[in-house]
Amino acid sequence: xxxxxxxxxxxxxxxxxxxxxxxxxxxxxxxxxxxxxxxxxxxxxxxxxxxxxxxxxxxxxxxxxxxxxxxxxxxxxxxxxxxxxxxxxxxxxxxxxxxxxxxxxxxxxxxxxxxxxxxxxxxxxxxxxxxxxxxxxxxxxxxxxxxxxxxxxxxxxxxxxxxxxxxxxxxxxxxxxxxxxxxxxxxxxxxxxxxxxxxxxxxxxxxxxxxxxxxxxxxxxxxxxxxxxxxxxxxxxxxxxxxxxxxxxxxxxxxxxxxxxxxxxxxxxxxxxxxxxxxxxxxxxxxxxxxxxxxxxxxxxxxxxxxxxxxxxxxxxxxxxxxxxxxxxxxxxxxxxxxxxxxxxxxxxxxxxxxxxxxxxxxxxxxxxxxxxxxxxxxxxxxxxxxxxxxxxxxxxxxxxxxxxxxxxxxxxxxxxxxxxxxxxxxxxxxxxxxxxxxxxxxxxxxxxxxxxxxxxxxxxxxxxxxxxxxxxxxxxxxxxxxxxxxxxxxxxxxxxxxxxxxxxxxxxxxxxxxxxxxxxxxxxxxxxxxxxxxxxxxxxxxxxxxxxxxxxxxxxxxxxxxxxxxxxxxxxxxxxxxxxxxxxxxxxxxxxxxxxxxxxxxxxx
Numbered sequence: 001x002x003x004x005x006x007x008x009x010x011x012x013x014x015x016x017x018x019x020x021x022x023x024x025x026x027x028x029x030x031x032x033x034x035x036x037x038x039x040x041x042x043x044x045x046x047x048x049x050x051x052x053x054x055x056x057x058x059x060x061x062x063x064x065x066x067x068x069x070x071x072x073x074x075x076x077x078x079x080x081x082x083x084x085x086x087x088x089x090x091x092x093x094x095x096x097x098x099x100x101x102x103x104x105x106x107x108x109x110x111x112x113x114x115x116x117x118x119x120x121x122x123x124x125x126x127x128x129x130x131x132x133x134x135x136x137x138x139x140x141x142x143x144x145x146x147x148x149x150x151x152x153x154x155x156x157x158x159x160x161x162x163x164x165x166x167x168x169x170x171x172x173x174x175x176x177x178x179x180x181x182x183x184x185x186x187x188x189x190x191x192x193x194x195x196x197x198x199x200x201x202x203x204x205x206x207x208x209x210x211x212x213x214x215x216x217x218x219x220x221x222x223x224x225x226x227x228x229x230x231x232x233x234x235x236x237x238x239x240x241x242x243x244x245x246x247x248x249x250x251x252x253x254x255x256x257x258x259x260x261x262x263x264x265x266x267x268x269x270x271x272x273x274x275x276x277x278x279x280x281x282x283x284x285x286x287x288x289x290x291x292x293x294x295x296x297x298x299x300x301x302x303x304x305x306x307x308x309x310x311x312x313x314x315x316x317x318x319x320x321x322x323x324x325x326x327x328x329x330x331x332x333x334x335x336x337x338x339x340x341x342x343x344x345x346x347x348x349x350x351x352x353x354x355x356x357x358x359x360x361x362x363x364x365x366x367x368x369x370x371x372x373x374x375x376x377x378x379x380x381x382x383x384x385x386x387x388x389x390x391x392x393x394x395x396x397x398x399x400x401x402x403x404x405x406x407x408x409x410x411x412x413x414x415x416x417x418x419x420x421x422x423x424x425x426x427x428x429x430x431x432x433x434x435x436x437x438x439x440x441x442x443x444x445x446x447x448x449x450x451x452x453x454x455x456x457x458x459x460x461x462x463x464x465x466x467x468x469x470x471x472x473x474x475x476x477x478x479x480x481x482x483x484x485x486x487x488x489x490x491x492x493x494x495x496x497x498x499x500x501x502x503x504x505x506x507x508x509x510x511x512x513x514x515x516x517x518x519x520x521x522x523x524x525x526x527x528x529x530x531x532x533x534x535x536x537x538x539x540x541x542x543x544x545x546x547x548x549x550x551x552x553x554x555x556x557x558x559x560x561x562x563x564x565x566x567x568x569x570x571x572x573x574x575x576x577x578x579x580x581x582x583x584x585x586x587x588x589x590x591x592x593x594x595x596x597x598x599x600x601x602x603x604x605x606x
Contacts, residue, residue: 115200336400
């Protein structure tokens with residue numbers, strides 16, 4: 001339950017204090033200019049009533065004109081500084097959110113809807129603008145101005161009128177606090193949650209539009225979007241209904257306070273205890289007691305979504321990362337031998353579903369080790385643990401004979417380059433996607449890496465060469481072209497350890513050979529860990545580790561494992577059979593696997 005202002009927002013206002021002060025002082029100056037304008041107008045009215053000519057009141061009229069100019073200048077200054085305040089706060093919040101999401105890492109994103117997170121990062125932060133630029137300054141002004149007016153009234157106008165006018169002022173902010181807490185209790189964050197769900201569902205629908213059309217589910221998806229829109233509308237209406245009470249109070253309170261004050265003042269005028277000029281001042285200035293509190297309710301409505309998003313933003317910032325850098329990490333030297341070692345590592349997602357069970361293996365510096373196994377055997381989890389996207393429940397992972405938990409994350413990840421089955425390419429140019437590997441690489445280094453990856457020739461044929469926008473996830477490129485850009489990116493990074501996660505499984509036979517040649521060149525003089533389902537890519541590895549249900553079941557070379565006729569032999573046989581059924585013939589190195597199987601079968605027969 002929050003009061004009239006959510007003070008958590010001010011954690012991000014340290015860089016905006018100057019603009020907040022200017023916003024407040026500008027609002028204060030504008031209000032004082034308005035008071036001066038009405039005081040001068042009152043003197044003119046009294047002068048006219050007393051029979052004075054307008055020409056004799058030229059100084060008063062000039063003062064009114066100057067007061068209007070001063071108020072216009074103050075309002076301009078207030079608007080500019082309010083926008084600057086909102087800009088600084090939104091920038092600080094976005095930066096903090098982005099940095100925090102990076103700290104939370106992939107393990108956090110795996111269990112979150114990215115569309116909902118995007119809604120919080122973009123729309124949620126944007127919704128803070130009316131809250132910090134309009135609502136918060138008026139909270140301060142609504143407290144300061146009635147006090148200033150009360151003192152002025154009490155000293156120079158009429159004490160009784162001042163007391164009556166001020167007595168009604170607190171009713172508006174108190175009603176706002178009451179109904180805000182009531183709204184939080186009755187509705188809570190359901191409106192914002194409905195908005196996030198709708199945004200996420202809509203983004204997901206756009207990304208999967210082709211699939212929806214292929215399966216004739218566009219209308220069904222549209223109906224669900226409509227249902228979620230109605231749900232959002234209902235949540236907003238329920239929230240606004242609770243504000244009808246405070247809206248009623250904010251309209252009635254100024255009328256009651258102002259009317260009662262005028263009635264009392266008029267009665268006192270008839271009795272002779274109040275002068276006419278004082279009554280005119282009460283008539284002109286009395287409504288100013290409620291000017292800012294009335295605006296306070298209006299801006300509170302504007303900031304309603306901002307208040308809701310604040311809960312989502314701080315809920316996200318309250319999430320603690322599972323992977324933390326230790327104090328020791330900051331003093332760890334960066335020079336590491338490019339070797340990998342797993343010691344009795346056990347890992348289960350959520351601590352419940354075992355994926356790796358007491359696995360131990362080593363990848364010596366300069367060697368090539370392959371992990372093979374059926375889908376779900378735990379192969380790709382090994383890479384996640386190497387990058388410290390997850391932490392093993394038991395055992396430890398070593399890099400260069402050092403526990404990776406004692407290494408700075410930047411240092412650890414700089415030692416490895418990954419070529420994955422589905423390399424992620426950003427909606428950007430070819431050049432910027434390549435520079436993900438090394439942002440400050442020269443153009444010559446980038447071109448050299450592309451040539452080594454057999455990517456330079458097809459990049460040159462693109463409409464704008466290296467400056468060509470390749471679409472979301474590289475949609476304008478073929479699978480083989482995307483993979484070659486990923487290999488070029490790994491070349492450019494030039495890390496001592498190379499991780500290959502099913503690098504050729506998503507390409508056709510024509511592209512596979514050129515990609516394999518590029519990978520062979522990339523593997524030279526590096527420590528290589530290959531994770532493969534397509535076994536033709538691992539036959540030349542120094543050591544092959546065959547995994548089964550999260551355990552390392554077999555260890556040996558390609559020939560040794562075939563002769564054992566165990567898990568590896570069955571995997572090769574199954575893949576050769578599948579390839580034969582798909583194409584009728586074995587292509588490339590798959591023919592070699594088939595020959596190996598036939599030779600092994602002959603040895604077994606003898």
